[in-house]
Amino acid sequence: MKKRIIAISVIATLMSCIVSAQEQESKQIEEVVITDTKFSQNKSKSGRSIEKITEKELEQRKGQSVATVLSQLAGVEVVGNQGNAGKNIDLFVRGGSTSQVLILIDGNPIVDASSITTTYDLRLLPVDQVESIEILKGASSVLYGPNAAAAVINISLKKADKDKISGSAYVNLGTQNTAETKKYSGQEANQGFSINGTKGKFSFLTSLNSTEVKGLSEAVGADFEEDSFSRLNLNQQFGYKVSSRLQLDFFANYDKLKSTYDDGSFTDNSLNFQKSEQFRAGFSSLYKYTKGEFKINSAFGLLERTFHSFDAWNGFSTSDFKSRNVNVDAFNKYSILNTLYVVTGVQFQFFDMNQFTPYGDITGNISKSNSIDPYVTAVYNSEFGLNLNAGVRFMNHSVYNNYLIWNFNPSFTFEKINLKLFGSVGSAVVSPSLYQVYSPYGNLALTPQENLTSEVGFEKRFLNNKVILSSAAFFREQDNSIVFTNLFLPPWGQYQNVSGVNKSKGFETNITFKPLEKLSLSGNYTFVENDEKIALFVAKHRANASIAFDITKKISWNAQYQFINHRNVAFYDSISFSTVNKQIPAYYLFHSGINFQLLPNLNLFGAVQNIFNEDFVETVGFTSRGRNFKVGLNLKF
Numbered sequence: 001m002k003k004r005i006i007a008i009s010v011i012a013t014l015m016s017c018i019v020s021a022q023e024q025e026s027k028q029i030e031e032v033v034i035t036d037t038k039f040s041q042n043k044s045k046s047g048r049s050i051e052k053i054t055e056k057e058l059e060q061r062k063g064q065s066v067a068t069v070l071s072q073l074a075g076v077e078v079v080g081n082q083g084n085a086g087k088n089i090d091l092f093v094r095g096g097s098t099s100q101v102l103i104l105i106d107g108n109p110i111v112d113a114s115s116i117t118t119t120y121d122l123r124l125l126p127v128d129q130v131e132s133i134e135i136l137k138g139a140s141s142v143l144y145g146p147n148a149a150a151a152v153i154n155i156s157l158k159k160a161d162k163d164k165i166s167g168s169a170y171v172n173l174g175t176q177n178t179a180e181t182k183k184y185s186g187q188e189a190n191q192g193f194s195i196n197g198t199k200g201k202f203s204f205l206t207s208l209n210s211t212e213v214k215g216l217s218e219a220v221g222a223d224f225e226e227d228s229f230s231r232l233n234l235n236q237q238f239g240y241k242v243s244s245r246l247q248l249d250f251f252a253n254y255d256k257l258k259s260t261y262d263d264g265s266f267t268d269n270s271l272n273f274q275k276s277e278q279f280r281a282g283f284s285s286l287y288k289y290t291k292g293e294f295k296i297n298s299a300f301g302l303l304e305r306t307f308h309s310f311d312a313w314n315g316f317s318t319s320d321f322k323s324r325n326v327n328v329d330a331f332n333k334y335s336i337l338n339t340l341y342v343v344t345g346v347q348f349q350f351f352d353m354n355q356f357t358p359y360g361d362i363t364g365n366i367s368k369s370n371s372i373d374p375y376v377t378a379v380y381n382s383e384f385g386l387n388l389n390a391g392v393r394f395m396n397h398s399v400y401n402n403y404l405i406w407n408f409n410p411s412f413t414f415e416k417i418n419l420k421l422f423g424s425v426g427s428a429v430v431s432p433s434l435y436q437v438y439s440p441y442g443n444l445a446l447t448p449q450e451n452l453t454s455e456v457g458f459e460k461r462f463l464n465n466k467v468i469l470s471s472a473a474f475f476r477e478q479d480n481s482i483v484f485t486n487l488f489l490p491p492w493g494q495y496q497n498v499s500g501v502n503k504s505k506g507f508e509t510n511i512t513f514k515p516l517e518k519l520s521l522s523g524n525y526t527f528v529e530n531d532e533k534i535a536l537f538v539a540k541h542r543a544n545a546s547i548a549f550d551i552t553k554k555i556s557w558n559a560q561y562q563f564i565n566h567r568n569v570a571f572y573d574s575i576s577f578s579t580v581n582k583q584i585p586a587y588y589l590f591h592s593g594i595n596f597q598l599l600p601n602l603n604l605f606g607a608v609q610n611i612f613n614e615d616f617v618e619t620v621g622f623t624s625r626g627r628n629f630k631v632g633l634n635l636k637f
Contacts (some may be wrong), residue, residue, distance in 0.1 A: 010605075030307075034391065035136040035154045036409075038107070038143055038334050038343060038380055044334065045381050047389060047422035048470050049455065051510075053133040060548050060558045063172065063593060063630040064608030066130060067122045070153070071559055072544045074508040074524035075137060078122075079537055082589075082610075082618045082625050085188070085213040085229035086259030094137060094151025094474050094530040099430055099482075100451070104154040106251070108282060109144070110297040113323035113351035118147065118428040118433045124255045126209040126233050126279060127340040128170060130164060130193055131158040139426035139453035142391040142407045143377055145347055149451040150429035150476070160205045167196030172605075172632025173307070175214030179615035179626035187215035188620070188630070192233075195513050203239035208232075216623050219262035225270045229259040245288045253280040258292065263311070265571045265621020267419050271310040278303045292334040292341065301325045317411035319357040322363070322433075326350040334619025344392075358438045359491075367438040371397045385413040395429055400448050402438035403429045415632040418461035421496060425473075432482055436495040441484070443495050450479045466514050471505040479532055486579055502531040518550035539586075554597035562589045573622040587616035 011280045033041040035049050038347050051073055061069055067089055071078040080089040082208045092532050099117040104111050110120035116332060125334045140148040170193075173186035192209035211231040217224035255278040263269040282299030307319040331345025352368035355361060377391030389409040396402050406427030413419070428451040437446055459471030481498040506528035523545040527536055534537040545564040550556045573580045592606035606629070615625040 002074040005547070031133055035134045035145075035152055035375065037333075038138075038331055038345075040360065041379075041381075044413060044420070045387055047387050047409045047420075048424060049137040049457065049470075049508075051137075051170075053135075056440045057132050057548075058127060058130060058132070060556065060595070061172070061593060061607075062128065062595065062605040062632065062634075063609075064591070065132070066125055066127050066155070068609075069127070069133075070122075070133070072509050072546065072562060073135060074542075074544070075136065075151075075526045075528075077537075077539060077542065077564075080619055080622075082616075083622050084216045084218040084227055085123070085211075086227055086261055087218055087619070087622060090537065091119060092524075092538055093135075093151035093357070094476070095506065095530045095534075096476065097534070099433070099449075100150040101142055102146075102148040102269065102429075104144070104152060104171070106157055107154065107284070107297045107329075109147075109325075109327050109349070110280075111325050112300070112303050113325050113434055114303065114305065114321040114353040114355065114471075115323075115437050116433060118351075121257075121276075124257060124276075125155070126192065126231070127210065128190075128194075128209055128248070129157050129207055129233065129235050132156045134404060137472075138424055138455050139428040139451060139476075140375060140406060141395075141428035142393045142426065143343075144393070145349065145371070145373055145393070146429060146431050146448075147472065149449075149453065149478075151619045157237075158196075158207070160198055160203035160237065161194040161279045161385050162198050162203070164637065165195070165199070167193065167195040167635065168636045170632060172636045174630035175492075175628045176213060177626045178216065178623060178626050179610075179613050181626070184217065184629070187465050188213045190632070196237075198239075201241045202581055203237075203241075203448075205235070205237040207235045209235075210290065216625070217268065218260075218622060219265065219267055220621055220623055221266055221268055224262070224268040227260040227262065230257070232256040247286045248452070251280075251282055255280075260617070264310075265573065267621075269310065271316075272308065274305065274307045276303065276305040291483050294330075294332045296328070296330045298328045299326070299416050311496050317357075321353065321355050323353040325339070333548075339382055340378070340380050341453045343379065344375070346374045347373050353434045353438075355435075355439065357440075362438050367434045369397065369399050369434065370510055371395060385415060387411045387413070389424075394608070397431060398447075400431060401563075403448070403450075405429060418465070421461040422457040422458070423454070425452075427452050430482075436482060440491050441493050441495060446482060446495060446496055447480050449481055449497075453478045470514045471507060471509040474505065476504045477530060478534070483533065490618070498533055502534045504528065504530045504534065520548050522546050535568060537569050538565060539565045539567045556595045557593070559590065560590040563589075566586070569620055582620055585616055586619065589616075590615055601636040604632070605634070606631045622635070 032040050033043045034040050036048045047383050056199040066076045069080040070076050071081050077092045080087045091101050093101050098119045103120040107263045111118045113255050136152040144152055152510050171191040174188035176187040190211045194207035196205035213229040214226055236252045238250045257276045260273045281303045285296050303323050305321040308317050319387045327349050329347040333341055333343050335341040336593040352364035354364050364405045373395050375393035377436040380388040392406045394404055405427045409424035411422035422533040430449040432446040453476040455474040458471040461468050479501050481502050483498055485496045486493050508526040510524045527541045538546055545561040569582045570579050570581050591609050596604040598604050609628045616624055618624045
């Protein structure tokens with residue numbers, strides 16, 4: 001299969017070159033991105049692999065979560081996305097694990113300092129608050145610091161309307177079925193509203209969203225009880241335009257989640273439940289001057305999680321986790337020439353956590369860390385097609401050794417044939433999480449994981465920009481990888497560094513085709529091969545395809561296809577008290593949705609997930625969803 005797919009990619013590349021020789025030069029609509037420089041620039045000037053999910057695309061896929069939408073991108077694997085709503089989610093990009101992926105919301109890192117990987121829990125974010133998502137692949141630690149070794153996912157929330165005061169409200173209902181069940185009652189409910197607008201120099205946005213889900217057991221088993229999930233989100237934003245040059249913005253977010261959960265793979269428990277509350281607040285400012293822009297992003301986060309559980313050893317017990325994080329990132333763009341500008345900045349981050357469990361307590365006066373990192377990036381955009389992006393960051397950590405990390409990213413655009421060639425190479429460092437160091441399974445001797453990542457690729461547009469073909473080959477080496485190792489003595493397991501270098505390599509191909517203004521098609525394929533010690537949970541082959549069609553001015557239809565190859569995984573067997581290795585079979589999924597514009601301000605949508613009711617395993621021992629339906633109404637006022 002590997003040889004067939006490589007051959008198809010080569011043939012597609014050759015065909016694009018043949019067609020390009022016959023086409024005429026045409027102008028393209030420039031797409032603006034911000035993630036690879038922290039400032040807005042045309043995507044054509046970027047030499048990185050960046051994918052952008054626009055507001056229109058999110059509107060087309062109503063009924064899908066942020067995790068579901070991300071899972072359909074090249075190189076992105078979201079494990080747990082197809083399970084019970086309360087199931088935790090793991091994120092892999094180009095073979096990199098969850099700890100190597102950094103998630104931003106409006107430019108601020110979003111972390112849970114008390115979790116194993118520190119990565120933000122995507123279950124906390126309702127898709128209805130999201131305006132767009134950018135995914136920057138490859139090492140990006142120069143601009144964004146630790147955890148940006150494999151990718152940066154920058155989520156932009158919806159902003160206030162600039163011209164008027166307006167509002168929206170929505171409600172939708174969905175089913176919750178496995179492949180064996182056929183319940184058509186509404187067991188998933190989502191509802192919310194938003195009011196926003198601008199009056200003079202002031203702008204505001206207030207949105208409230210809630211979700212309630214029941215109907216599925218988290219673990220797989222006969223006659224297991226249904227596990228529930230509920231979520232409440234409040235998003236508040238204020239803006240003040242001091243002058244044409246200075247903009248001030250403030251935000252506050254509150255997220256509350258509650259769910260019941262089981263004891264693990266194939267193991268039911270009707271008494272377990274957990275609660276989590278997150279509060280985030282921050283301030284950003286943007287000042288524009290003749291030669292550039294100066295910006296500050298700052299945020300404070302507080303997350304509290306409580307697990308109530310029952311087991312044979314401890315009886316009823318409670319585990320409390322509390323973490324804080326602070327981020328202040330001040331950076332400046334200065335244009336030396338029309339073709340050359342420099343981004344300089346300094347980022348401060350602070351993390352601490354408290355943990356109170358039957359297995360031991362940890363307090364924040366011990367479990368904490370901070371870093372102060374200055375960085376500089378130079379961007380050169382020539383008038384003849386050459387673009388260069390290079391930078392360095394000095395990582396000054398309070399616990400670990402200092403590191404100098406770097407990146408170099410050239411690209412060249414042949415405008416006459418609409419062809420862009422690009423490449424990048426860069427280093428990254430992933431520090432151990434506080435949990436991996438200070439928890440009962442922690443290891444004070446852990447050292448940071450070091451990464452070296454490179455990629456080379458192209459983007460080709462032809463047939464008057466109706467077809468866009470891109471492909472990139474990537475390679476990553478990681479030294480001192482951190483893994484969980486079983487022990488024969490208490491605490492029976494510990495996080496340890498793996499000696500030696502482990503490698504991840506592969507390639508991904510994207511193609512989009514827009515034969516008509518009302519019709520668009522896209523597809524992608526990803527091949528990833530990891531060394532054995534870091535190969536778990538990552539599928540070697542993945543493919544996605546989608547179609548969107550505006551049937552009339554008021555009716556639009558879309559569909560998606562996903563193929564996930566077999567995966568080698570490991571899970572904990574609570575009966576044998578050991579870790580078991582297993583291979584999960586390959587599977588495919590089809591989804592579809594339709595939107596009706598009933599009135600100028602009223603929209604009705606319907607969606608079907610897993611149309612063919614595929615019976616598959618996403619996570620061993622845990623439930624996977626079968627065919628499910630969702631319908632909803634959206635009102636604008």
